[in-house]
Amino acid sequence: MSQSRVFLGIGSNIERERYITAGLDAVHELFGELSLSSVYDSAAVGFEGKPFLNLAACVVTALSLPELALALRHIERMHGRPENASRFSSRQLDIDILTYNDEIGIISGVELPRGEILENAFVLRPLAELAPEAVHPVQRRSYAELWEEFDQTSQPLEKVQFSWRGRVISLPA
8 A cells, every 4th residue: 555645734722732732642643653843833813813833744644635634633523623613713623634745636625735835834834844855746846945935024933842752842942
């Protein structure tokens, strides 16, 4: 069975540390080894709400895209996210598929690559840190280049201290 490289965006703005930890545990249980970016504090975008913690993760999986999307929605629901949650709302846990290999288009209801990569600092910066040389499937430019060109003053981010399973994932800048 072929393996796919997937980048995920993980975020929370309700009991942030608790749910980011729970999300990482669940994703690790499903996929094993995780490559992780630092964790960033950012304002809610698109609605009035408490600040989020966000990070990017890279996993390798044999799951098909529909199976992966279903598994991630299940993890979110197991950690308190309502099935009919609004896109612009507070949430315990949000896990988005950012890329699935180099797939492009809306596939099984999943937008690939996710548009937020180019729109939101809380997605692009962690991705650029985690995989600076990886290339955006549509833009055909590296995430490091895309971050360098992003208006970094438009959506301030702050790297925060975060540990998971006894390992320091990030430290304040």
